[in-house]
Amino acid sequence: MKRIIFSALCFLGLVSTEAIAQQTKLVYLSGTDKDHTINWDFFCTQGMNSGKWTKIPVPSQWELQGFGGYNYGHDKKKWEEQGLYRYNFKADKSWSDKEIQLVFEGVMTDAEVKINGQLAGAIHQGSFYRFNYSVSKLLKFDAENLLEITVSKQSADPTVNDAEREGDFWVFGGVFRPVYLRIMPKTFIDRVAIDARANGDFGVDVFTGNIKSGDKVSVRLKTLKGVVFGTPINYNxxxxxxxxRLTGKFSKPALWNPEFPNLYNAEISILRNGRTVNVLNQRFGFRTVEVRKSDGIYVNGTKILIKGVDRHSFWPESGRTLSRKIHLEDIMLMKDMNMNGVRMSHYPPDAEFLDLCDSLGLFVVDELTGWQQHYGTPVGRKLVKELIIRDVNHPSVVFWANGNEGGFNFDLDNDYAFYDPQKRVVIHPWSNFNNIDTKHYPEYSYIENAAKKQDILLHTEMIHGLYDGGHGASLDDNWKLIRQNPRHAGGFLWALTDEGVVRKDKRDSIDTDGNHGADGIVGPHREKEGSFYTIKEVWSPVQVKKPDFGSQNVVVELENTYLYTNLSDCKFSWQLVKFPLATEKKDGFTQISSGKLSVALAPGKTGSFKLELTSNWKDADALRFTATNKQGREIYSWMWPIKTTTQIAQQNLMAIDKEKSKISDSEKENAYVVTQNGVTYTFDTQTGYLKTVENSKGIVSFGNGPVLAGVNQSLQSFKHTKTADGGIIVESSYTGESTLNARWVFVLGKPVCLEYDYTQTGAANFYGITFNIDESKVTGMRWLGDGPYRTWKNRLKGVSTSVWEKSYNNTITGETFIYPEFKGYHANLYWAEVEAGNSTFKVFTDKSELFLQMLKPDKAHTTFISHVNPPFPEGNLGFLNAIAPIGNKFKQADSMGPQSQKNISVSSKVSGKLWFDFQ
Structure with a gap:
């Protein structure tokens, strides 16, 4: 027996206050999402598992179920298979006097639909759009009916292929969104289009079927809790x-915005002779969107700044067939990054995603498909209508986008207003249209110079996140500049997720089509990359200035960058914390006291607030400060060290118990050897480097340094002397492009200390000293410093000072997805333990703002894009005072702002100390 699912979809909100007969009923013929499917009969004409009748879950993409062939939009050779679907269902006898529509939420690409051997209507062309057929006259009631669908992957309309199947994204086939029957009375409400303004003005266009003279249309508004709002509106x-069209005025409605997503229900009814014939409930929000020329974008009279991301509808195992769980996860990821906007790239999403944007609060740009090519006018006009009539009532949708990056059919621009009573502005992502410059991937100089222009800026794609490049890197600089321009309305980062598909024909491996799909802030299964946390901090609606710990009173300066929220709606707390010592096998930190801070600060305002810390606050290692929003979600947590690097180093060195055994030395050919506490240090007298270290367990994987990073040098002198207290000092001096002095100090009862200084001239990617370790022996690292993610010169935010630990991995960001990456630059080092079995050792520093270079990341396979493969020193274990920035797919680093430039040398010497414990 076939399973039939009854549901009232929230995008229609179909609820009746009358008898069951007056309700509009949805009867699912397919499942509802990727996790709830129904098997249909299926035949694939080409490719995998073709040429035989079998079963396929619906909704789904047939490639992901092992049929046909895979294509990325850039592929020259395209698969052209068809999928033939069959499904038997029973039409209930009680439906015989009803109006029945067969509704498809999305089919790729051309769909020929038959009921009991008869065409339901014209072949539908266009993948991402809801379409329907009236099938009342085709059904057999109280009997089995046969639904047949022939789905052609390639469209018969070449412009549909141009717009949809030649783009920079995966292209699939199949009935990939739900299919259902919409069963209504003969007189029915087909759809509505609402225009509800912030001042309480309300209008609704009600589209009906078989309405008669004398009937009445009534609209009654309710809160989501069912409380009637205002006076009903009637139309005879x-x-x-x-x-x-019905219009009315409502007093002081609760307005919709992303921070306060207030919603109402409009209960629209048709009444005949006092009896309710049909009811439709439509959820909506009161809000007004204005584009004020040469000024900005306003929502409810407030100038907005969009902090957004471009989102593909995608899941590795199911393609574009998704679920509420995935939609919710994606929105929560955006919220966790303190975003307030999302652009639908490059097609309309599932309606359920927009429902969630309405209820949880996100600005949305809803987009007609087109990537550098566009639909022809005849088919485009049909698809614009389907896009708008489905999505018109979502208050989250603030703009329509007519294609992308040149994929604009200008003949369609005026069509949007035919179906949208709100007359939302149409934009052309990538170009300047309707006085909104949506420039993609602007350089820093472009944003600077745009301040002199009169057009509003809204970058619909910015800071391309290929591999580990872009996204967080340079965002801090660019966002500061954007905030300075009063005509700038923000932008959307490219993109939320790596678009990686699990390939049935490649042993279920994840394929991002090289560098085409590896663009995400998160991986295919939403694995968080380092930029996730950088964005979270840069886009925090609460900006905090680090306190001055030199005074007795600790004061934090807060800036409220919310659009609508007073900080009195948020919660603030502090913790004084201690970090574990390197000798303790603990991670994280220990709280020694805590408290709260009350804040009231209007949007756009800055204020200073005293923290009532406990009297022993100077005994703490650090102060942690946390802001939480009104939903209880962490906005951000800042960790500010109180103790200096030197103080932390001394605490740790005092905890290391060393025997005061005699320090001995010897000389061999080209080698000078020092032994202390069972550890033997061998220096190469020809190079001056510490060549090898050996302890009681064997050779330690450490040596060949220190080398001045990125500089050619020659040994000027090598000498060793004994001190009066039984110690030994080994010194090496180098000349060349820069100078380096290295001084190894062996003291009874203490770890060996390397004292070094150098001078370096000229701009460089990095400054500092390096050594070499055997990567094959490294199993992990534990350290006190900023983490757990690596950093770049132009991506220093989003990490936090604590004791971290991570295991070795060889992740290439966007190609493999074990995060955080092990290799790379790590900021603000205090100490580190390099875990390498018998070769494990610890190192401590007194140098503030020192970077630890842990090995060298392997280059991404598209190495021709040098911007996302920054340079590293020749050595693979570095202690650096400056590191390299990273670029993005389209821009080299130095075009992206001040933090993205090479490092400029200082005239004075740079000096530091490192203590090594090889026992």
Whole structure:
């Protein structure tokens, strides 16, 4: 027996206050999402598992189920298979006097639909759009009916292929969104289009079927809790028409915005002779969107700044067939990054995603498909209508986008307003249209110079996140500049996720089509990359200035960058913390006291607030400060060290118990050897380097340094002397492009200390000293410093000072997805333990703002894009005072702002100390 699912979809909100007969009923013929499917009969004409009738879950993409062939939009050779679907269902006898529509939420690409051997209507062309057929006259009631669908992957309309199947994204085939019957009375409400303004003005276009003279259309508003709001609006039908418009005025509605996503229900009814014939409930929000020329974008009278991301509808195992769980996860990821906007790239999403944007609060740009090519006018006009009538009532949708990056059919620009009573502005992502410059991937100088222009800026794609490049890197600089321009309305980062598909024909490996799909802030299964946390901090609506710990009173300066929220709606707390010592096998930190801070600060304002810390606050290692929003979600947690690097180093060195055994030395050919506490240090007298270290367990994987990073040098002198207290000092001096002095100090009862200084001239990617370790022996690292993610010169935010630990991995960001990456630059080092079995050792520093270089990341396979493969020193274990920035797919680093430039040398010497414990 076939399973039939009854549901009232939230995008229609179909609820009746009358008898069951007056309800509009949805009867699912397919499942509802990727996790709830129904098997249909299926035949694939080409490719995998073709040429035989079998079963396929619906909804789904047939490639992900092992049929046909895979294509990325850039592929020259395209698969052209068809999928033939069959499904038997029973039409209930009680439906015989109803209006019945067969609704498809999305089919790729051309769909020929038959009921009991008869065409339901014209072949539908266009993948991402809801379409329907009236099938009342085709059904057999109280009997089995046969639904047949022939789905052609390639469209018969070449412009549909141009717009949809030649783009920079994966292209699939199949009935990939749900299919259902919409069963209504003969007189029915087909759809509505609402225009509800912030001042309480309300209008609704009600589209009906078979309405008669004398009927009445009524609209009653309710809160989501069912409380009636205002006075009902009525309209008496004198002469039947396809639609009627009802208008009214409501006093002081609760407005919709991303921070306060207030919603209402409009209960629209048709009444005949006092009896309710049909009811439709439509959820909506009161809000007004304005584009004020040469000024900005306003929502409810407030100038907005969009902090957004471009989102593909995608999941590795199911393609573009998704679920509420995935939609919710994606929105929560955006919220966790303190975003307030999302652009639908490059097609309309599932309606359920927009429902969640409405209820949880995100600005949305809803987009007609087109990537550098566009739909022809005849088919484009049909698809614009399907896009708008489905999505018109979502208050989250603030703009329509007519294609992408040149994929604009200008003949369609005026069509949007035919179906949208709100007359939302149409944009052309990538170009300047309707006085909104949506420039993609602007350089820093472009944003600077745009301040002199009169057009509003809204970058619909910015800071391309290929591999580990972009996204967080340079965002801090660019965002500061964007905030300075009063005509800048923000932008959307490219993109939320790596678009990686699990390939049935490649042993279920994840394929991002090289560098085409590896663009995400998160991986295919939403694995968080380092930029995730950088964005979270840079886009925090609460900006905090680090306190001055030199005074007795600790004061934090807060800036409220919310659009609508007073900080009195947020919660603030502090913790004084201690970090574990390197000798303790603990991670994280220990709280020694805590408290709260009350804040009231209007949007756009800055204020200073005293923290009532406990009297022993100077005994703490650090102060942690946390802001939480009104939903209880962490906005951000800042960790500010109180103790200096030197103080932390001394605490740790005192905890290391060393025997005061005699320090001995010897000389061999080209080698000088020092032994202390069972550890033997061998220096190469020809190079001056510490060549090898050996303890009681064997050779330690450490040596060949220190080398001045990125500089050619020659040994000027090598000498060793004994001190009066039984110690030994080994000194090496180098000349060349820069100078380096290295001084190894062996003291009874203490770890060996390397004292070094150098001078370096000229701009460089990095400054500092390096050594070499055997990567094959390294199993992990534990350290006190900023983490757990690596950093770049132009991506220093989003990490936090604590004791971290991570295991070795060889992740290439965007190609493999074990995060955080092990290799790379790590900021603000205090101490580190390099875990390498018998070769494990610890190192401590007194140098503030020192970077630890842990090995060298392997280059991404598309190495021709040098911007996302920054340079590293020749050595693979570095202690650096400056590191390299990273670029993005389209821009080299030095075009992206001040933090993205090479490092400029200082005239004075740079000096530091490192203590090594090889026992």
């Amino acid at each position: 039908i004198a002469k039947p028409a396809d639609s009627v």
